[in-house]
Amino acid sequence: MVEPRRITYVASEKLAKTSSLLPSNRNRSTFVHALITAFDLLRPSPSAASRVVSLLRPSPASESDLTAYHDRCYVDALLADPPGPDRTTCNEFGLEGDCAFFPGLREYALGVAGASMAAARELAEGRCDIAICWDGGRHHAHKSLASGFCYVNDCVLALLVLRRASPAPSPSLDPGNVRKKSRVMYLDLDVHYGDGVAAAFRGAGARGQVLTLSIHHAALGFFPASEHAVLPDISSAAFDPFALSLPLHAGASCATFARVWRTVDRVLEAFAPDYIVLQCGVDGLAEDPLGAWNWSLGGEGGLAWCVQRVLDSPAKVLLLGGGGYSLPNTARAWALLTSLACGVPLSPDTPIPNHAGFTVYAPSFTLDVPPSNVRDENTEDYLTEVDAIFERVVEILRTRLAL
């Protein structure tokens, strides 16, 4: 008999309340959890007997939990109580502009870090196979710098928890059962390059334990400015096969994702991770106010198709949130992904159930985020180049892993 897949959904009213204070995504968390509750996704029907879903109410992280990655002086400035360090300190740590102080920042930072770390611990300690934490996914925060609406890098903190975990004994991942240490892959689908996470592990991947791959939009002036947000250059001395970037052009659509997913599959197959942390930023969906793509939810190459392929891999999976600046579309996307993880997949044309947030889903009142008529600038030539480069990257990766 096949063991049921165990899913842990990490959320609490308190966490939704503090997450909803984040100025860039005010009230988003409340709407997301309200829609997921309205669909009754956390109580799968008897037809989904192959799944067991449990709710975990996380505790906030401690200050010392944050220093597992962040510098002590940054943590002190971030959590200052009373808040509001002087102007020079703010400037030094990026606590200004789009990462300015806001009332509740301390509770927010500790709450989000605690939630993603708790989700990672559930996986690491073998209590679940899929963990979901939509309040996490703050991929731009650096060791001692807030950036791009991100104050604490919960993705890195979760990856560190999983890196310490034992490898999952799996004949398909580790046929000879020879692995001494776990392998953890970070896959980032947010339209913005996952610079904070890549920076945390770049150069440390030589030990073959953490591999980061960010698929993102890249164009002059598009956030974040980073010399690493480009196609891998295997001839460069700085090339690291464990810190990978796959930039796409404007208007990336399902067709482009279906195409580049061959590359994702190749990397996955070569690295064979025990754990995958999947950052599901949804600001690449059509009509996101900060996005540049034309991605949609359904169909081949759609967000749901891509995430399902990750969920079907033998690895244990942590689903994190991230960007998403259309409040209703973010809630739609994460509700749909929750339904996949819980084994009760909703179709994109499912009507939105009547609940307190109902009116924001006008005018369609369905779950779908359809594409707009923006042109996909990712040409056949470009996608062929991506294929060819990553074929070489994967060869190098295999060689490095075999050392």
Ligand SMILES: [Zn+2]
């Ligand atoms: Zn983003």
